[in-house]
Amino acid sequence: MSRVTVSDVAAAAGVSVATVDRVLNGRPGVRTQTIDKVQEAISALHYWPDRLATRLARGREYRFCAVLPDGSNSFMRALAEEARSVGARMASERVVLDLKHTDVFDGAILAATLETLGGYDGVAVVALDHPQVREAINALVRSGTHVVTLVSDVPDSRRDHYVGVTNTAAGRTAATLMGRFAAGQTGKIGLIAGSVALRDHVERQFGFEQVIAAEYPALGVLPVREGRDQWERVRDVTQALLEDTPDLVGIYNVGAGNRGIVEALEAAGRADSIVFIAHELTAYSRRALVRGTIDAVLNQDPGHEMRSAVRVLMALADKEPIVEGQERIRIDIFLRDNLP
Amino acid sequence: MSRVTVSDVAAAAGVSVATVDRVLNGRPGVRTQTIDKVQEAISALHYWPDRLATRLARGREYRFCAVLPDGSNSFMRALAEEARSVGARMASERVVLDLKHTDVFDGAILAATLETLGGYDGVAVVALDHPQVREAINALVRSGTHVVTLVSDVPDSRRDHYVGVTNTAAGRTAATLMGRFAAGQTGKIGLIAGSVALRDHVERQFGFEQVIAAEYPALGVLPVREGRDQWERVRDVTQALLEDTPDLVGIYNVGAGNRGIVEALEAAGRADSIVFIAHELTAYSRRALVRGTIDAVLNQDPGHEMRSAVRVLMALADKEPIVEGQERIRIDIFLRDNLP
DNA sequence: AAAGGCTTGACGTGCGTACCTCAGTAATTG
DNA sequence: CAATTACTGAGGTACGCACGTCAAGCCTTT
Numbered sequence: 001m002s003r004v005t006v007s008d009v010a011a012a013a014g015v016s017v018a019t020v021d022r023v024l025n026g027r028p029g030v031r032t033q034t035i036d037k038v039q040e041a042i043s044a045l046h047y048w049p050d051r052l053a054t055r056l057a058r059g060r061e062y063r064f065c066a067v068l069p070d071g072s073n074s075f076m077r078a079l080a081e082e083a084r085s086v087g088a089r090m091a092s093e094r095v096v097l098d099l100k101h102t103d104v105f106d107g108a109i110l111a112a113t114l115e116t117l118g119g120y121d122g123v124a125v126v127a128l129d130h131p132q133v134r135e136a137i138n139a140l141v142r143s144g145t146h147v148v149t150l151v152s153d154v155p156d157s158r159r160d161h162y163v164g165v166t167n168t169a170a171g172r173t174a175a176t177l178m179g180r181f182a183a184g185q186t187g188k189i190g191l192i193a194g195s196v197a198l199r200d201h202v203e204r205q206f207g208f209e210q211v212i213a214a215e216y217p218a219l220g221v222l223p224v225r226e227g228r229d230q231w232e233r234v235r236d237v238t239q240a241l242l243e244d245t246p247d248l249v250g251i252y253n254v255g256a257g258n259r260g261i262v263e264a265l266e267a268a269g270r271a272d273s274i275v276f277i278a279h280e281l282t283a284y285s286r287r288a289l290v291r292g293t294i295d296a297v298l299n300q301d302p303g304h305e306m307r308s309a310v311r312v313l314m315a316l317a318d319k320e321p322i323v324e325g326q327e328r329i330r331i332d333i334f335l336r337d338n339l340p
Numbered sequence: 341m342s343r344v345t346v347s348d349v350a351a352a353a354g355v356s357v358a359t360v361d362r363v364l365n366g367r368p369g370v371r372t373q374t375i376d377k378v379q380e381a382i383s384a385l386h387y388w389p390d391r392l393a394t395r396l397a398r399g400r401e402y403r404f405c406a407v408l409p410d411g412s413n414s415f416m417r418a419l420a421e422e423a424r425s426v427g428a429r430m431a432s433e434r435v436v437l438d439l440k441h442t443d444v445f446d447g448a449i450l451a452a453t454l455e456t457l458g459g460y461d462g463v464a465v466v467a468l469d470h471p472q473v474r475e476a477i478n479a480l481v482r483s484g485t486h487v488v489t490l491v492s493d494v495p496d497s498r499r500d501h502y503v504g505v506t507n508t509a510a511g512r513t514a515a516t517l518m519g520r521f522a523a524g525q526t527g528k529i530g531l532i533a534g535s536v537a538l539r540d541h542v543e544r545q546f547g548f549e550q551v552i553a554a555e556y557p558a559l560g561v562l563p564v565r566e567g568r569d570q571w572e573r574v575r576d577v578t579q580a581l582l583e584d585t586p587d588l589v590g591i592y593n594v595g596a597g598n599r600g601i602v603e604a605l606e607a608a609g610r611a612d613s614i615v616f617i618a619h620e621l622t623a624y625s626r627r628a629l630v631r632g633t634i635d636a637v638l639n640q641d642p643g644h645e646m647r648s649a650v651r652v653l654m655a656l657a658d659k660e661p662i663v664e665g666q667e668r669i670r671i672d673i674f675l676r677d678n679l680p
Numbered sequence: 681a682a683a684g685g686c687t688t689g690a691c692g693t694g695c696g697t698a699c700c701t702c703a704g705t706a707a708t709t710g
Numbered sequence: 711c712a713a714t715t716a717c718t719g720a721g722g723t724a725c726g727c728a729c730g731t732c733a734a735g736c737c738t739t740t
Contacts, residue, residue: 003434005726016689021728029687048432053726056392056695089663092388094343172677180635184524211677295520303665323429325643328680333673337512337551340668345696356719361698369717393696396725687736694728701722709714 004047013041024049051318055094062095064313065117066150066306067110067125070101073229073256074282075302076126079151082306090310097310104128105198111136122146122313124163124306127154129199146316148309151300152200160316163309165300165331167200171207171254173331174277177296178208178250179216181275186218187249190241194229194255204254204279219249227257234260242268250275262288281334290336299332344387353381364389391658395434402435404653405457406490406646407450407465410441413569413596414622415642416466419491422646430650437650444468445538451476462486462653464503464646467494469539486656488649491640492540500656503649503669505640507540510671511547511594514617517636517673518548518590519556521615526558527589530581534569534595544594544619559589567597574600582608590615602628621674630676639672 006024010017015038022030023038030038041047066083069076080099087097098120102113107130114136117123123140127133127149137147137157146160153162178189189212193201209221225241227234234257242248242264251274253261258278265271271293278285281299288294308327315322334340346364350357355378362370363378370378381387406423409416420439427437438460442453447470454476457463463480467473467489477487477497486500493502518529529552533541549561565581567574574597582588582604591614593601598618605611611633618625621639628634648667655662674680 003726007726017727018690019688022688025728027729031687034687050396050434050726051432052392052396052434053695054728056390056396056697056725057727057729059695059728092391094390094392169678173675176675176677180521181523183521207677307666325641326647330670330672330680331678332670333675333678335513335516335673337516337547338509338671338673340670343696347696357697358699358720359718362718365698367699371717374717390696393725394698396695396727397697397699399698399725681740683739685736685738687734689734690732692729692731696725698724699722700724701720703718703720705716705718707714707716710712 003050004045005050006047008045009038009041009047012045013038060094062122062314062317063098063120064095064122064124064310065098065100065120066309067100067102067104067113067117067123069104069126071103071105071229074284075256075280078282079126079302079306082303086306086310095310095314107132114140118143118145120145121317122148124148124150124309124313126150127152127159129154133157146313148312148316150305150309152198161312161322161327163305163312163327163329164200165329167203168207168210170279170298170331171204171209172211173207173333174204174252174296174298175208175211176215177333178252178275178277179212179219181277181295182216182219182249185249187247188220188222188245189250189252190222190238190245190248191224192227192234192237192241192251192253192255192257192261193224194257195226196224198255201254208252208254224254227253227255227260229256231257231260231263233257235264236260238264239268242270248274250277252276253278256280258282258285258288258294262293265293281332281339286339289334289339292336295335297334299334300329301332305329343390344385345390346387348385349378349381349387352385353378395658400434402462402654402657403438403460404435404462404464404650405438405440405460406649407440407442407444407453407457407463409444409466411443411445411569414624415596415620418622419466419642419646422643426646426650435650435654445535447472454480458483458485460485461657462488464488464490464649464653466490467492467497467499469494473497486653488652488656490645490649492538501652501662501667503645503652503667504540505669505671507543508547508550510619510638511544511549512551513547513671513673514544514592514636514638515548515551516555518592518615518617519552519559521617521635522556522559522589525589527587528560528562528585529590529592530562530578530585530588531564532567532574532577532581532591532593532595532597532601533564534597535566536564538595541594548592548594564594567593567595567600569596571597571600571603573597575604576600578604579608582610588614590617592616593618596620598622598625598628598634602633605633621672621679626679629674629679632676635675637674639674640669641672645669 006017006020010020083099103109104126111132134157140147141158148161149159151164225237227237238261275295277296278294279298281297346357346360350360423439443449444466451472474497480487481498488501489499491504565577567577578601615635617636618634619638621637
């Protein structure tokens with residue numbers, strides 16, 4: 001049951017290994033007829049090139065670059081940390097993973113950064129959905145650099161793959177949890193987002209409102225308030241929300257800055273009575289979840305996302321198929337009981 | 341920035357490659373002093389052996405075997421399917437993954453099966469926690485075959501690793517969902533399990549009862565009823581449960597056979613009024629979840645588990661560290677909105 | 681019939697490590 | 711001091727593939 005090698009194929013096809021090699025690597029100078037013979041032998045013997053030997057022989061390194069925001073909320077810091085650890089681990093597999101921080105919220109700056117990345121085999125980028133960014137991504141792809149979008153997608157670009165969750169589904173999930181956790185109550189739900197210019201925030205909001213409107217008529221969703229992902233600002237927004245809304249039953253924070261909401265709720269003594277659903281599991285949100293101030297955390301696993309991004313980039317570089325089930329990023333729901 | 345190779349290390353240490361090789365592979369015939377010199381050079385140059393070249397040179401195949409139940413509920417069938425697909429995919433990486441079906445619910449039979457597996461480098465087994473099985477696992481490990489338990493653990497054996505969820509946490513999670521989904525109601529909760537002899541079922545039950553008792557005093561948990569994981573029997577049990585319990589507000593099915601509960605609930609017209617929490621996402625449970633008869637599904641991803649088992653076995657065979665974050669199996673919570 | 685272009689075979693080198701043999705040097709023992 | 715024994719160096723082969731060179735064979739064209 002030992003491995004089938006190129007020489008086995010050559011013998012079976014009645015040609016030399018050189019010819020088999022030419023066929024396998026698409027080099028010119030082989031008659032169609034001979035190509036067919038070789039291919040028949042390949043499938044008859046179930047030949048499959050040995051990945052290890054192939055990569056060793058090719059001797060090429062995979063040069064990848066991850067582009068992350070320089071503004072540093074916990075999630076993005078975790079993502080950067082994962083990038084470093086994946087990079088260290090993959091070093092013994094001929095993979096180099098560089099890390100670049102930039103202002104991803106400014107289309108022009110992000111696009112300019114991307115334009116310098118043509119030397120890489122692949123780029124993973126937390127992308128703003130902006131015309132200039134889209135163009136920069138397309139230019140990279142055209143120049144032969146594979147691009148995957150990370151966490152936030154640019155759907156109508158030519159990026160090879162999106163590694164992240166479906167944000168409308170995340171919003172819907174938050175809505176169902178909200179609706180059921182607030183069962184029997186009538187009142188308003190406050191929605192807080194970082195900025196309505198961020199695609200993932202808008203999509204979550206959309207999914208959330210859709211389900212609440214359709215399934216939970218006793219609940220009304222208030223207009224979004226922007227917290228810019230900064231917890232101090234989010235705290236002020238939440239305080240105002242609490243004062244303005246006597247019949248507030250729940251809060252859904254679409255973006256970062258959970259700390260602001262937690263502090264406002266606990267200061268007002270409303271931590272237990274108001275259902276609070278948040279995104280991203282961090283050390284802080286974790287404690288608030290255990291304490292009961294946060295009722296559920298929706299999460300995307302930065303480790304999974306970073307590893308997936310690199311696996312996808314490698315598969316693209318090797319022209320190998322992507323294992324869908326492995327690369328689908330799930331929307332994790334964390335309650336206090338199933339924390340990792 | 342090219343790779344550091346053994347000859348670089350040899351040059352730096354002032355010895356020959358043969359000596360470096362002896363040190364690296366723990367072969368005898370090198371003075372302690374020389375070993376130190378080599379090791380200093382290794383860390384000074386940050387040498388790390390090239391995995392590809394190592395595996396190519398060793399030329400060894402990894403022979404693994406997955407032992408799964410021959411009784412075929414959807415989850416186990418999915419697991420077997422994943423094993424086949426992982427096996428096919430890994431064939432080009434010198435990994436052979438055989439698949440064996442056996443009666444894992446009979447300790448003696450399972451132990452006998454395990455005893456035939458000494459030729460493998462690693463075994464992944466869905467294990468019954470039984471003295472004979474434990475002994476068989478220990479014997480395998482002693483003979484140099486790595487063992488990981490899959491889905492169901494044998495904690496006090498010498499198995500190298502457990503690939504699966506923490507079942508008490510799963511039970512607690514189900515309880516929190518139940519408590520919150522049934523908020524405001526007072527009544528009883530029915531508990532259905534496959535068999536109280538299965539470790540994972542008992543643990544889920546334990547976690548569930550713990551949280552309900554502590555956090556949701558308005559709810560009482562009825563004694564477990566056994567459905568043997570067969571849906572016809574589960575249906576009958578559920579019908580009896582419905583008739584016996586006028587104030588039933590929820591059902592938690594710890595094991596398989598969701599179809600029995602779904603049919604009983606829908607036949608009785610209680611699908612909407614009773615909170616039903618189930619385990620394992622299958623084509624059937626998925627439809628029932630979308631329809632609303634099932635309110636939440638707790639799931640362990642068979643694909644993730646199978647891939648993880650193989651990765652862990654490979655890491656063990658190579659004496660490489662295991663990436664904890666990657667191998668932790670999460671308890672997925674699925675609502676109708678975040679279905680994959 | 682000679683020139684030129686396709687096709688193919690034969691062979692070599694390299695990727696980085698594992699593992700083996702053999703000779704030679706140094707240190708230890710009786 | 712000679713005889714062991716313990717180290718070390720030099721060199722080779724193998725793993726399976728990628729890639730390059732060179733020459734030989736064949737067919738077409740003029």
